[in-house]
Amino acid sequence: DAGITQSPRHKVTETGTPVTLRCHQTENHRYMYWYRQDPGHGLRLIHYSYGVKDTDKGEVSDGYSVSRSKTEDFLLTLESATSSQTSVYFCAITQLAGGADTQYFGPGTRLTVL
């Protein structure tokens, strides 16, 4: 358990509305990540952060923004949700394990955009 929580765990929203997902960690990890997971696809990186106010884009960043104003919180915002953003969203941190910087995941947020 890497001390990661995500909120909300489930959300249903309508097209065009803004949505913010929160990832919270309690162990002072420097690196945090947001992924989405869809059937038939591997986990796809949306954005990541390497410190407070330090973020960068991943493979599928269009339509998403992030903020990290405190070490423990990494927020993912969908400015105007679309049906293609219906997905399961996972937050992850990096922790040394098994000889490598290994990613550990939060429980996920299931988002449905109608």
Added chain:
Amino acid sequence: GQNIDQPTEMTATEGAIVQINCTYQTSGFNGLFWYQQHAGEAPTFLSYNVLDGLEEKGRFSSFLSRSKGYSYLLLKELQMKDSASYLCAVLDSNYQLIWGAGTKLIIKP
């Protein structure tokens, strides 16, 4: 482009052995990870390989051949709780994880 291939689905019998293959083509290589993901849950770390050879961890073993761009996860003495998806991921030259789509393993009694 970068690509990781795994079989979509496999079926095996309780008590048997199963091998899940992963082939990869990535820009650089800094290690390969295997994760287990039960339905509706988050992925959990199983193993990491960066050198060629076999790493054994209880009932699970992972093998890597960097020259062939190939890895496998070997599960022995299968139990019903091993029914899950198994995800292969490669750390590329930019230290970004590239993920396969996962292999759904179905265990039958």
